[in-house]
Amino acid sequence: MPINEQSRLPVIVGVGVTPFASDRLDSNIRDLVTEAVLDCLADAEVTDIRAIQHGLASYESDHFNRQMTLAAVLHDAVGLTPLPTVRVEGGGATGALALRTAWAYVQSGLCDSILVYGGETNGRSVSSKTANQLFALSADFDWEMMVGGTYTGFYAAMMRAHMQKYGTTEAQFAHVAVRNRRNAGFNPIAQKPMNLTIDDVLTSRAVAEPYKLLDCSLLSDGAAAVLLSTPEWARTHSPKFRKRPGVYYVATGCGTDTMRLGDRYPHIANFRAKHAAAQQAYTMAGITNPLKEIDVAELYDSYSGVELQAVEDLGFVEYGRGGSSVVDGLFDLDGTLPVNTSGGLLGRGAPVGATGIVQAIEIAQQLWGEVDPRRQVQNARRGLTDTHAGIGTISVVNIFERRD
Amino acid sequence: MTTMDVISKKDVQTVSDPLKGDADLWADFRVVERLNLAFTQTYVHSLGKYSRFFVELENGRFMATRCLNCQRVYAPPRPLCPDCLKITEWVELLGIGTVETFSVLHFSPGSNADVEALTTPYVLAYVLLDGASTLFPHLLVASPESVHIGMRVRVDYSSGPVFHPIHLMRFVPLEG
Numbered sequence: 001m002p003i004n005e006q007s008r009l010p011v012i013v014g015v016g017v018t019p020f021a022s023d024r025l026d027s028n029i030r031d032l033v034t035e036a037v038l039d040c041l042a043d044a045e046v047t048d049i050r051a052i053q054h055g056l057a058s059y060e061s062d063h064f065n066r067q068m069t070l071a072a073v074l075h076d077a078v079g080l081t082p083l084p085t086v087r088v089e090g091g092g093a094t095g096a097l098a099l100r101t102a103w104a105y106v107q108s109g110l111c112d113s114i115l116v117y118g119g120e121t122n123g124r125s126v127s128s129k130t131a132n133q134l135f136a137l138s139a140d141f142d143w144e145m146m147v148g149g150t151y152t153g154f155y156a157a158m159m160r161a162h163m164q165k166y167g168t169t170e171a172q173f174a175h176v177a178v179r180n181r182r183n184a185g186f187n188p189i190a191q192k193p194m195n196l197t198i199d200d201v202l203t204s205r206a207v208a209e210p211y212k213l214l215d216c217s218l219l220s221d222g223a224a225a226v227l228l229s230t231p232e233w234a235r236t237h238s239p240k241f242r243k244r245p246g247v248y249y250v251a252t253g254c255g256t257d258t259m260r261l262g263d264r265y266p267h268i269a270n271f272r273a274k275h276a277a278a279q280q281a282y283t284m285a286g287i288t289n290p291l292k293e294i295d296v297a298e299l300y301d302s303y304s305g306v307e308l309q310a311v312e313d314l315g316f317v318e319y320g321r322g323g324s325s326v327v328d329g330l331f332d333l334d335g336t337l338p339v340n341t342s343g344g345l346l347g348r349g350a351p352v353g354a355t356g357i358v359q360a361i362e363i364a365q366q367l368w369g370e371v372d373p374r375r376q377v378q379n380a381r382r383g384l385t386d387t388h389a390g391i392g393t394i395s396v397v398n399i400f401e402r403r404d
Numbered sequence: 405m406t407t408m409d410v411i412s413k414k415d416v417q418t419v420s421d422p423l424k425g426d427a428d429l430w431a432d433f434r435v436v437e438r439l440n441l442a443f444t445q446t447y448v449h450s451l452g453k454y455s456r457f458f459v460e461l462e463n464g465r466f467m468a469t470r471c472l473n474c475q476r477v478y479a480p481p482r483p484l485c486p487d488c489l490k491i492t493e494w495v496e497l498l499g500i501g502t503v504e505t506f507s508v509l510h511f512s513p514g515s516n517a518d519v520e521a522l523t524t525p526y527v528l529a530y531v532l533l534d535g536a537s538t539l540f541p542h543l544l545v546a547s548p549e550s551v552h553i554g555m556r557v558r559v560d561y562s563s564g565p566v567f568h569p570i571h572l573m574r575f576v577p578l579e580g
Contacts, residue, residue, distance in 0.1 A: 136515060142570060147543055148515060206508070209510070262480070
C-alpha cells in the first residue's frame with residue numbers, strides 16, 4: 001500500500017481535554033483520562049464508544065503513576081474493553097509519537113478509527129526534587145544523572161552553546177517566556193497564565209544558568225484525547241464531522257539523536273533530530289517554505305530558549321536568527337506565523353503523555369476556528385506540532401490541514 | 405463503633421468542580437481521600453561494558469574507547485562505535501581538556517549521596533578531553549564566575565569514599 005493513501009488519510013473526528021493544573025487533587029490519572037475521553041466523545045458527537053475500533057494509551061511514566069500496565073487500566077476505565085489497545089511511550093514526545101502511531105494504524109487498515117488518550121500526574125504528587133530525579137532517570141543514568149545533572153542543566157548547557165555560537169541573549173529568549181504566558185491568558189484550560197515583563201523573567205531566580213525560574217515550563221496534572229478515523233468512518237459515525245471543516249492529519253516525521261548531548265559534539269547548539277523530523281513531514285505535506293505555508297504552530301517550549309532553537313531547526317528562520325525573529329514578533333499572535341497560541345508548555349502546562357495530543361488539539365481547534373477570538377488565527381488552514389524527548393533525543397513533527 | 409485509624413492518610417476533603425461548568429457531572433464524586441505513600445527499593449545496577457572506565461578511575465587513570473575503523477575516540481566510552489558498528493578498544497587519555505559549554509546549577513536533584521553533599525551553586529561542564537571526539541559531562545570544581553567556554557581543565561581524582569564511582573573524579577581548573 002502506498003504511504004499516505006488518501007482514502008485512508010486520518011481525520012480528527014473529535015477532541016477532549018481537561019483543565020491543566022499543578023495539583024488536580026480531586027483526580028488521579030484514571031479520572032483525568034476519563035474526563036478527557038468523555039469530552040472528546042461529546043465533541044465528536046459519538047455516543048457509543050464501542051463504535052470505535054481501537055484504543056491507544058499515551059503516557060510516559062510508571063513512576064509518577066505508581067501503576068504498571070496503566071494502558072490496560074485506562075482502557076478498562078473508559079469502557080473500551082474488549083477492543084484492541086497499545087501503549088506508546090517516547091519521553092516528552094510521547095503524545096506526538098502516539099498520534100504518529102495512530103496515523104499508521106489507520107493508514108495500514110489495521111483499524112478505521114482509534115481513540116488516542118494520554119495524561120500524566122506530574123504536578124504535586126511528588127516534590128519537585130523527586131520530580132527532577134524521576135525526569136533525570138530518562139537521561140543516561142551513569143554519565144549524566146549520577147554527576148548531578150538535571151534536564152534544566154542539560155538544556156541550559158545547550159543554550160549557552162547557542163549563545164556562544166550565534167550571540168543569542170537571555171533577553172531574547174525571555175521574550176518567549178513572556179509571550180507564551182500571555183497567550184495562555186486566552187486559553188481556559190491553561191495552568192498558569194501570567195502577564196510579565198522581560199525584566200520579570202531576567203530577574204527571576206537562577207535555576208541552571210542561563211535559565212531562570214520563569215524560563216522553565218510547568219509540572220502539570222492533566223489529560224487529553226483525540227479520536228482519529230478514516231474520512232468514511234467519520235462521515236458514518238460522527239454527526240459533528242459533517243458540521244465543521246475536515247481537519248486532516250496529513251504528515252508526520254520522526255528523527256532521533258544520541259542520548260547524551262556530549263556525544264553530538266560539535267552539534268550541541270541545536271536539535272538535529274528536529275530538523276530531520278521536520279524535513280520528513282514537509283516532504284510528505286509538500287511544503288517547501290514552512291514560514292509561508294504553515295499558518296499556526298505549537299512548539300515544544302520546555303524552556304524558553306528551546307522554542308528559539310526550534311524555529312531554526314524547523315526551518316522557519318535561518319540558523320542564528322531565532323533570537324532576533326522572536327524579538328521582532330514574527331511568532332506573536334499578530335505575527336507571520338503565530339506559535340504557541342495555547343500558551344505552550346510554559347503557560348498552558350505539560351502533563352507529558354498529554355502534551356503532544358493537546359498540541360494537536362490546539363491546532364485542530366485553530367483550523368476549525370473554535371478557539372477564543374483573542375487567540376484565534378484568522379483563516380488558518382495548515383498547522384504544525386513539534387515535540388521532543390530528552391534533549392531532542394526523539395523528535396516528532398505532525399502536520400494538520402483544513403480541507404473544506 | 406470504634407475509631408478507624410489509617411496511618412497513611414494525608415487528608416479527606418470535598419473539592420469543587422475544576423471544570424466550573426453549569427452542572428457538575430461528577431457531583432456525587434467530589435469527596436477525595438489522599439494517602440502519603442513511600443516507594444523505596446534497592447537493586448543491583450550493573451555498569452556492564454562501561455565497567456573498566458570506573459575500575460581504572462580507582463587507579464587514577466582516565467580511559468576512553470576508540471573505533472579502529474573511524475578513529476573516533478569516545479569519552480564517555482562507547483563499547484560499540486555507533487557510526488561503524490565496530491567494537492571499540494580502550495585507550496588512556498591524559499585527562500586534560502577544554503570546556504565547550506556549561507551550566508551553573510542552583511538547584512540540586514540530590515540524585516545520590518555524592519550529589520546530596522554538593523553545595524549549590526555548582527558547575528556542570530561539558531569537557532572536550534584532549535584526544536577525544538565527544539564531550540564528557542561532569543562537575544567542574546571552580547567558582548562559577550571564573551568558568552568560561554574555552555577554559556582549560558584537568559581531571560582531579562579522589563580516593564573516596566564515594567557513593568557512585570563516577571565521583572572518583574571531577575574536573576578542576578588546569579591552572580591553580
